[in-house]
Amino acid sequence: MEATYRALCKHGYAELTMQDIAEESTKSKGTLHYHFEGKGDLLESFLEYLLDRFEERTRTVPGETPAERLHEFLDELLTPSDDDSAKEFRTAILEIKAQAPYNEAYQNQLSEFDSALHDRIAGLVADGLESGEFREGVDPDETADFLTTMFHGAQTRAVAVDRSPERTKRYVHDYIDDTLRAAETSSDGSETANRDLTEAGE
Secondary structure, eight states, X not given: OHHHHHHHHHHHHHHOOXXXXXXXXXXXXXXXXXXXXXXXXXXXXXXXHHHHHHHHHTSSOOOSSHHHHHHHHHHHHTOOOOXXXXXXXXXXXXXXXXHGGGOHHHHHHHHHHHHHHHHHHHHHHHHHHHXXXXXXXXXXXXXXXXXXXXXXXXXXXXXXXXXXTHHHHHHHHHHIIIIIBOEEEOTTSOEEEOOOHXXXXX
């Protein structure tokens, strides 16, 4: 799987061959074909491997409150590495996504990742509702749909048109504090947004 990652970074999806992957590993091309029927079969397993890594990495999120954990989770998702290989890998993944409408196996694996991301966000929002940190009426499922779509859009723009997700990341932090968080009562009895000024950069 690590060899597949390195080969994707170097060659991209379209030009990638089993020989390219073999050259990045200690295995021969024949050995790879013994375990996988071809590039498509190997990449399906690679997507499953990425999902397992994502779930393991995000099993615990730092933060004392649900809002802090949601901030941290989305901040990590929207802070891409500037490493050249990471940029090349994101491009290769976008190429794989473009194949999903025509490849059911890819589509199923990408759907699994999308569901895992959605469920992780929905769980954090539900925790915030239970603790009273998020306002009544917030729907965890709808909020997770919105934030998951925003993440995918920011990721695609970053690759396709070299648009940094920094502005999206700032908006997401504001959205959590201004829209999701419960209002608090000010000294004059009026309700004000429970805004985290530190996160907002003010």
